[in-house]
Amino acid sequence: MSTQPTGANWGFTTRCVHSDRLGDIEHGGIHKPLHLSVQYGYESASELVKVFQGEAAGFNYARQGTPTVAALEANVTAMEDGRASLCFATGMAAITAIFTTLLKAGDHLVCSRFIFGNTNSLLGTLQGLGIAVTFADATEAANVEAAITPATRMVFVETIANPRTQVADLEGIGALCKQRGLLYVVDNTVSSPWAFRPKSVGASLVVNSLTKSIGGHGNALGGAITDTGLFDWSNYPGIFPAYRKGNPAGWGLAQLKKKGLRDQGASLSSEAAHHLSVGSETLALRMAASSASAQALAEFLAAHPKVRKVYYPGLPDHAQHARAKKLFRAQSWLMAFELVDEDDCVAFIDRLSLPIVATGLGDTRSLILPVAHTIFWEMGPERRAEMGIADSLIRLSIGLEDSRDLIEDFGRALEAGA
Structure with a gap:
């Protein structure tokens, strides 16, 4: 024994x-x-x-x-x-x-x-x-x-x-x-x-x-x-x-x-x-993988001409990047971004294949939704404005898909837009 x-x-x-x-x-x-x-x-x-x-x-x-x-x-x-x-x-x-x-x-x-x-x-x-x-x-x-x-x-x-x-x-x-x-x-x-x-x-x-x-x-x-x-x-x-x-x-x-x-x-x-x-039991393995994929996708989106802004602490232009780098072992699976074409928010999400349109976070599968239209709709436009939430803001929770596949999917959806 x-x-x-x-x-x-x-x-x-x-x-x-x-x-x-x-x-x-x-x-x-x-x-x-x-x-x-x-x-x-x-x-x-x-x-x-x-x-x-x-x-x-x-x-x-x-x-x-x-x-x-x-x-x-x-x-x-x-x-x-x-x-x-x-x-x-x-x-x-x-x-x-x-x-x-x-x-x-x-x-x-x-x-x-x-x-x-x-x-x-x-x-x-x-x-x-x-x-x-x-x-x-x-x-x-x-x-x-x-x-x-x-x-x-x-x-x-x-x-x-x-x-x-x-x-x-x-x-x-x-x-x-x-x-x-x-x-x-x-x-x-x-x-x-x-x-x-x-x-x-x-x-x-x-x-x-x-x-x-x-x-x-x-x-x-x-x-x-x-x-x-x-x-x-x-x-x-x-x-x-x-x-x-x-x-x-x-x-x-x-x-x-x-x-x-x-x-x-x-x-x-x-x-x-x-x-x-x-x-x-797999927390560390999942967090390391999803954080790495989130970093790669954030960098891709930040460089794309059809993306206005990406919000992810792992990016150098994030307002608290230095603080996040000091405190956190990784920057997690959560990110948000805005498109240049503000009216394309919902249609863009529908052009994606991999992320599931859902309200949750922290899953093995990537999840996506339009923020102002769903989870922050109830609070109204004034409170959303105080929190810096634009009507075109898209939230993304990265899962365990291969980062290459996510980048290809987002690239295709962006190019397919107007």
């Missing part, structure tokens, strides 16, 4: 592949098996009481997790070099849990102006609940600092913004939040923990839509929150008295688990957790 692995000095991919083997795997399974039970029983009532009151580890009701989900949480924690993680049904469920369980009426949130459309919609809901929100150009920490008020409790940014790929001043904002004692939340979905760890810039909480880079195969929804262990929860006014017991380092996730999973019910299923865990 082989010895139990320790993982102390493993590299990123080795850790992902063997993460579940660091704990017990029932019956010698190669992968952590599916635990489909909703309830979990105990030999005595006193044992169950200890689990309910947080005095002992264990499972009671699947809404707050299962052994299969716990194995994925441990894997995500290792990826992000965090203290602990919680998994949710979707990335939006994870973000919603952060905002609604750690903020209350009268609190103030500073958010990047350049954020995912659904997150923007959620923030409108928060404002209706009495939580003030200020949007700031997060590419410069000074803009975030100018937006801070005495009621500010949290700053929220994305690493690489969807869809225009702006890169936040992650280091500067981290230093600012540390100085002011603010909760610093970083959405790492586009970069992935392989290309970047927000903990390195002082993030308090890290969000990942597991559906995208980490799962990567478009076959399961999921989201995760990782506590990096850097934030002092003992001084945070948003922690309820019920969770102010024991080690303060665990207070934040304890409240997120009880309020975000138990109360709101945004639970990740064991089936989805299994898909995501297996998908995570």
